Amino acid sequence: MLLNEVVEASAAVGATRSRKAKSAALAALLRRADALEVGPATAWLSGEPRQGRIGVGWRTLSGALPEPAAGPSLSVSQVDSLLTALARTSGAGSTRRRAELLGSLFGAATEPEQRFLARLLGGELRQGALEGVMLEAVAEAAAVPAPVVRRAFMLSGRLPDTAETALLRGVEGLEAVRLAVGRPLRPMLASPGSSLDTALESLGSEVTVEYKLDGARIQVHRSASSVRVWTRSLREITDAVPELLARVRALPCREVVLDGETLALDEEGRPRKFQDTMSRFGSGGSEEVLLSPFFFDLLHLDGTDLVDEPLSVRLDTLAGLLSAAPELTMPGVRRPSVEEAAQVLDSALSAGHEGVVVKALDAPYAAGRRGKAWQKVKPVHTLDLVVIGAEWGYGRRTGFLSNIHLGARDPEGGPPIMVGKTFKGMTDELLAWQTRQFPGLAVHDDGHVVELRPELVVEIAVDGAQRSVRYPGGVALRFARVLRYRPDKTPAEADDLPAVQALL
Known part of the structure; x- marks a missing residue:
């Protein structure tokens, strides 16, 4: 299969808003792919190389590219091999070697292929918004039930692997996928x-x-004395959180997979700023800011998988495991009366937390937001939206990138859909941060508006929404104000347009 076929499929998907048409185009491509092409093609069309972040900066890609090739010749396997070589290139002489590899790749690519590769490697395609559509396409291409594909994806954590299993081994292969301690699962979301x-x-x-x-979502795996920790986006942070490792090593078990949240608390036991928690996950985090874990789900214990068990069983098992360490349990009440539920919400807010999550006790664990089995309730409406642009400020904000353009995730897999702008809630420190960070994400700057690659997620408080013809989604936010940026979330985890429309 040629790279050009993947590029044409990507263009066909981008040209329609019909979810069915998108899925059909992707499925047709996957049917034509051979065993070595399914994984790379699936990864690229989902917006990210199979090798993950390759470390090629946008500045490098936006420089002078070689003259495009006259016709398509690059195969999917050739491109995948070149990307693997790029990902493995490091150390002395790596800059020159990377330049040679990029020159070889782009020099053999046609103009449409160059544009596609630049967007892929530069992060412009890395939205993950096509993930749900791709899962449907995999099911269609392999002629297998979609729920079987979704479950295998949850357990494997990797969409390319799931596609390969579905296309090459069918239902039997998908049903053979099991939870593996040490391999993170896709998290269930509220x-x-x-x-x-x-x-x-x-x-x-x-x-x-x-x-x-x-706080920040964590998934913790332990096998004997080995403990590993991942964020909700499945980024491993094991080396950054030694205090969490110690708490889990002390539990009376040999193997365990725990789901929960962690945050930094002050001397009075109240949550510190969200940025204090997230600072621990970066390369320069200070261990002086200690993290406290709170677990609310148990997915595996000493050889027994629990993902298909109802939440009530998982919580009973979790309570037994944490009986000697109840401080590690997420506070809550089972089967509360309406009054008791209201008291839990009041207690959470009084303690400085966001609100509550209401969960159905009969629900199994299912990745993503499948239905309404988990519902988060906050007294203030908040939305996680994608920053798709910013405007140069004036007056006191002259010289700063200020008014940000906000996009909701397109449930049909397209680019984020603009639903509003805001500069409210921004501190001088945040304005300075935006002005430093945004140019590295810029795809166009007309001197007034800077269009950005959709990579950053920001949490916005709103008073509601109203119908509007000003924005493509037909809805506009009311009194939107910035609460914080969410480095723990990807654009694939942002709220979608129906979530904004629900506030009408």
């Missing part, structure tokens, strides 16, 4: 709930109501 009463009404009395912390 959908926004409009109110506590509404969440309780929709889920009934068989629920648990737990604190929604102002």
Whole structure:
């Protein structure tokens, strides 16, 4: 298969808003791919190289490219091999070697292929918004049930691997995929709930109501004395959080997979700023800011997988494991009355946390936001949106990139859909940070508006939404204000347009 075929499929997907048409185009391509091409093609069309971040900067890619080739000749396997070589190039002489590899790759590419590769390597395609559509396409191409594909993807954590298994081994291969301690799972996520009463009404009395912390999601795997930790985006942070490793090593088990949140607390036990928690996950984090873990789910314990068990069973097992360390348990109440649920919400807010999560006790663990089995309830409407542009300020903000353009995730797999702008809530420190960071993401600057690659997620507080013809989604945010940036989230995890429309 030629790279040109992948580029044409990508263009076809981008040219339609029909989810069915997108899935059909992707499935047709996957059917034509051979065993070695399925994985790379799936990864590229999902927006990221199979090798992950290759370390090629946008400045390098936006420089002078070689003259494009007259016709397509690059195969998928050739490109994948070159990307593997790029990813492995490091040390003395690596800059020259990378330049040679990039020159070889782009010199053999046609103009459309060059544009596609530049967007792929530069991060412009790395939105993950096509993930759900790609899973449907994999199921269609392999003629297997979509739920079987989604479950295998959750357990493997890697979409290219799931596609290869589906196309090459079918249902039998997908059903053979098992949870593996030491390999992170795709996390189950909570959908926004409009109110506590509404969440309780929709889920009934068989629920648990737990604190929604102002922290970072973690997944912890232990095998004997080896403990590893991942974020919600499956980025490993093991080396940055030794205090979490020590707490899990002390538990009375040999193997375990825990799901929870972690955050930094002050001397009074109240949450510190979210940035203090996230600072621990960077290369320059200070271990003086200690993290406290709170676990709310148990997916595996000493040889027994629990993902298919109802939440009630998982919570019973978790309670037994943490009986000697109850401080590691996420605060909450099972089967509460309406009054008791309200008390949990009040207690969470009084302690400085965001709100609560209402969870159905009969629900198995399912990656992503599948249905409404988990619903998060916050007293202030908040949305996680993608920053797709910014405007140069004037007056006091002259010289700063200020008013940010906000995009909601397109549920059909397209680019983020603009739903508003805001500069409210920005401190001088944040303005300076934006002005330093945004140029590295810029794809166009007309002197007023800087268009950005959709990589940054920002949490926005809003008073609601209103119908509007000003923005493509037909909706506009009311009194939007910046709360914080969310480096723990990818654009694939941003709120989608229906979540904004639900505030109308």
